[in-house]
Amino acid sequence: MTPSPTPITDPGVTVATGDPEAISTAGAWHHKLASTLESHSSLIRSTASVLLTGWDGEASKQYQSLSATMSGHYEVTAAEARAVGNALKRFSAELGSAQGQGKVALRNAIHWMNEVNAWQDKLAAAEKAKATAEAQVKTAMQAVVAANHAASVPGAPSGAVAAMTQASNNLQAARNALAKAETDEATATKKLKNAADHFTMWQKKGGQALEEAEKAAGVAGLALGAVAISSPPVAGAVNAFVNGMSGSGTASVFAGFQVAGGGGGPLANWQGLFQAGAGASATATGSASITGVNGDLSAQAFAGEQGSVTGNVGWSQLGGTGSVSELGGADAEGDVNGKFGLSGIGAQASGSVFAGAEADASGTANLGPGSASGHVGVSAGIGAQASGSVDVSAHKIGVSWNVGATLGLGLDLGGSVSVDPSKVVSDVNKVMPWNW
């Protein structure tokens, strides 16, 4: 008989540790972060887009570039956060599932561990009972043999037969006890094997659940390890933008419309920048920083149109190319329609054409040559909100505008101006050397 085994106390199942809920919450935080960064990216992009149509110049380019860079960086980072959020959510779900499976496995393992222990005890008891029964059978057999011998002796006492009968009965009882012990042993052995099989199965299931949890953690770890977080180009890029607004420079601000383009035909064409409305040219010296603007400004105000026009005149007989430069000297008729004739055209090769015009609500204004800055009471319309249309053709540059509100003087402007490029060319022709 083997000694009674020590009872099993360790079910051999480890449930994966960790808090799936906390991990899920961390995943939700990453998703929220991703959504926030995506909305910020969109906001930066849309803000820049709004400004795109109304703001030209170096600072504008820098702002657009900076916005694009920042928007892109926010988007990339949002994607990283989203990936982490997904990984954590997935890990949370898999960990929760593994823990559930592990708990079931543990519960069953404990049950079958107890069964094993119980059947081990029963087997031991059956084995012990069997051994006892075997000894009793042996003793009873010896008693039967002795009783038979005593009863067979001639002149045996009368009680010898009864003793023989009793010995036979005792032997039968011992054999019955032995049979029962053997049955109990067989049952216990079978039950023990069954319990041991179940115990092993649930231990294995528990191990698989733990392995799944570890595998899920590994996958999530790979996802997290692949994340690269970098700070946005806040210092350099924003500083570059702000610096782009620093120093000396010339800026022209206006309310109205600007068109850069060209037109014309075989005989006359033009190329230039045309502005109509109310505005000002300003030379700024100073710096802009995130806290404000410092420096000096000198400004020249105008109302009407200005631009630089280079006209090419392809006369079949003479040919020639000229550029005109004018500042001032223009007629403006009507508050809603203006005809600008050029006068005082210089012969310089480059410059600007300026047809000064009044653009107030009252109507007519006549600005004499050279009075570029005259009657510009409504010209300080910086930052005005404007809408209108531009009509450009070989013989007409027409601009209509509607200035909702000027910030400088608070006047409302409305109307249109037009200029005939062919007339410009005609004026060019007048001052060209072939007419001198």
Place this chain on the structure above:
Amino acid sequence: MSTFSVVTSAVEDMSTRLGVISPEVAELHGQAGVHSSAAAETSLHGALSSLMGDWAAALPHFGLSGERLQAAMQGAAAHYRAADTAVGDAAGGSDAAQGS
């Protein structure tokens, strides 16, 4: 040459809209610390803790970038507003000169 024909108030509106970036990022940054131990008692703990540390370090820069973009826009608005004022002054002076 620069031209700026957008209403200054619109620029300021753009700037105001950009102003949501910093506080929203700050709110998320404030919550980041809680999650650094979310994966405690798992083999992911080290990776998540490290990642949350990275977020905690990077997010203030995102907030700052939003602030600086907003401030840059405000600077631009101020810049052009100053030009506006200067032009108004020049126009007034010119009117006065012509009137005389």
